[in-house]
Every structure is written in C-alpha cells, then in structure tokens.
Amino acid sequence: MIDSLPPLREVIATHGLSARKSLGQNFLLDLNLTAKIARQAGDLSGADVLEIGPGPGGLTRGLLAEGARRVLAVEKDPRCLAALREIAEAYPGRLEVINADALDLNVADHLTAPIKVVANLPYNVGTELLVRWLTPDSWPPFWDSLTLMFQKEVAQRIVAQPGSKAYGRLAVLAQWRAEAQIVMTLPPDAFTPPPKVHSSVVHLKQRAEPLFPADPVLLGRLVAAAFNRRRKMLRAALKGFAPGIEDHLIAAGIAPTERAEQLSIEEFCALARQIAGTS
Known part of the structure; x- marks a missing residue:
C-alpha cells in the first residue's frame, strides 16, 4: 500500500x-x-x-x-x-x-x-x-x-x-x-x-526497575550538580549540595578527589542513597 x-x-x-x-x-x-x-x-x-x-x-x-x-x-x-x-x-x-x-x-x-x-x-x-x-x-x-x-x-x-x-x-x-x-x-x-x-x-x-535503587528526583539533581562542574573534584563540584558532602562521598566508597565523569551509575546511586540516609 x-x-x-x-x-x-x-x-x-x-x-x-x-x-x-x-x-x-x-x-x-x-x-x-x-x-x-x-x-x-x-x-x-x-x-x-x-x-x-x-x-x-x-x-x-x-x-x-x-x-x-x-x-x-x-x-x-x-x-x-x-x-x-x-x-x-x-x-x-x-x-x-x-x-x-x-x-x-x-x-x-x-x-x-x-x-x-x-x-x-x-x-x-x-x-x-x-x-x-x-x-x-x-x-x-x-x-x-x-x-x-x-x-x-x-x-x-x-x-x-x-x-x-x-x-x-x-x-x-x-x-x-x-x-x-x-x-x-x-x-x-x-x-x-x-x-x-x-x-x-x-x-x-x-527497564522494569532502575538499574540500582535511588530516589529519582534526588539522583537527577545530584547528577546535574556533579556534571555542571565536571572539571572540578567532586568535593568542590558538590560543595553546598548537601551538608558534609565529603563525608557522604567517603561513606559511599567514593574518593572526594574523583570527578563526575569517573563515577559509574552504581556509584551515583550509592551517593544519592547515602545523602538521603537510605544506604
């Protein structure tokens, strides 16, 4: 036809x-x-x-x-x-x-x-x-x-x-x-x-379920903040995003000196859960 x-x-x-x-x-x-x-x-x-x-x-x-x-x-x-x-x-x-x-x-x-x-x-x-x-x-x-x-x-x-x-x-x-x-x-x-x-x-x-658990709104804000200053280390890029961000990074198993482009999706989700207090 x-x-x-x-x-x-x-x-x-x-x-x-x-x-x-x-x-x-x-x-x-x-x-x-x-x-x-x-x-x-x-x-x-x-x-x-x-x-x-x-x-x-x-x-x-x-x-x-x-x-x-x-x-x-x-x-x-x-x-x-x-x-x-x-x-x-x-x-x-x-x-x-x-x-x-x-x-x-x-x-x-x-x-x-x-x-x-x-x-x-x-x-x-x-x-x-x-x-x-x-x-x-x-x-x-x-x-x-x-x-x-x-x-x-x-x-x-x-x-x-x-x-x-x-x-x-x-x-x-x-x-x-x-x-x-x-x-x-x-x-x-x-x-x-x-x-x-x-x-x-x-x-x-x-995917029926996201790859890893995380609050979608918090994860979206976190990823946007991290990549908005992608050349900076995460402790600087995320400064002001949440109180004690350096402690959150360490607790999530992420070196504060890493940059956004080095983090896997799993690590972003772990950090989001840590900040939310649900890890």
Whole structure:
C-alpha cells in the first residue's frame, strides 16, 4: 500500500513543504531508510506508535507499512497536515494526526498500551523530550521503547560510558532506566536539507526497575550538580549540595578527589542513597 502514495519529493513540491530551520526540520525522503528505522523498533503489529515531528510523513509511512497497530503523529507545522491526511486516507483508521507542540501535549491520553515511540525528532526539542520521557513522576513510563533519531553527538552522549568525554547527565539518566544502544547512523546527505552533522538512531528499551535503587528526583539533581562542574573534584563540584558532602562521598566508597565523569551509575546511586540516609 505504501507504493500507492506519491514519492515524498512530489509530496513536498505539491504542498510547498520546504524544511524550516526554526522548527528543526530535516526531512528524510528515502522510504527504504524510513522503513529500516521503523524496523529498529521491533514488532509493531500489536503496538500503538507515537511519532513526533512527522513532517511530510516518510517515517509515518514506514511505521504503517511495517504493521503498526495505530500511529499517533504529533506535528507542530500546519503546512504538513494535508500531506499527512493523504497518508491517513491510505491507511483507514490507523493514523491520527494532532497539530500541536509535543512539549505541551499529554500524549499518554491519546494512546493505548503497549506504546512505542519512534521519531526523527526535531533537533531543537529532541533532548528535552528524551529527558521528559526518562523522568516521569512514576515508573514504569507510558512507553515500552524509544527509537529516536538524534544528531550523532547527542546519540553518543546517551550511550557513553564512564571515563569518556561524552559521558554525562544524559548517559546516567538514560542508562539508569533503560537499555540504550545506537542502531543506525546516517550521513548528512540522507536528509533534505542536509544538516552539518551525521545523525544516529538510538533504541532505548525501558527497564522494569532502575538499574540500582535511588530516589529519582534526588539522583537527577545530584547528577546535574556533579556534571555542571565536571572539571572540578567532586568535593568542590558538590560543595553546598548537601551538608558534609565529603563525608557522604567517603561513606559511599567514593574518593572526594574523583570527578563526575569517573563515577559509574552504581556509584551515583550509592551517593544519592547515602545523602538521603537510605544506604
């Protein structure tokens, strides 16, 4: 059925959909690539799929062709709605399009579990959306998995290991609550217009329980404080975070002279429990 729809370049020309930098738009027009991205999310046949920023609908078509039970596409740009309506007509009852800013929408109200999120995220909101999905008020979250396109540099920060320059708050937040891996990397010329950087697809599968016990709010604040001054030793970086921080570090088995990038997720969690008095 996907072949009954016009090529994406034709869709873009028909509807005047030049990508807008202000919306972080870079369109992926190769339907073989969009289908490949859809397949990275696993079996879609029994799942509702959330897509943010579908644009002219390349990935949307891939998700539907790969068998998604239902797709909810959230698109901020009203210019794209007519093109997305054509896809909805080709797949009756399986595509709902909401013209909204994903940052303002409670998407869980519009979806039925199990839910997978698959998106070529707009560059300007990608990281913020990921952090929101990783830090809900309760766990497990509304989603089973996230299959998301980011700038390659951001993707590397999500999967980074302790001791590397890319390791930071995003790695701790992501890996504490999800299994994360880079599953695809795409060159700039795969997109229209080509961005200045490579892009990578990251697949995150939620953990039923976080990797190690810790209060999520305290852990989030602790990790942010530590990496905000990542060049400083922890006794200095965390000075003022909690009374007697040096004693807490020692009690958690961490040398006060260590730096944030040297700490494992397990050590951050141990420190959070120590500060909370629950170790």
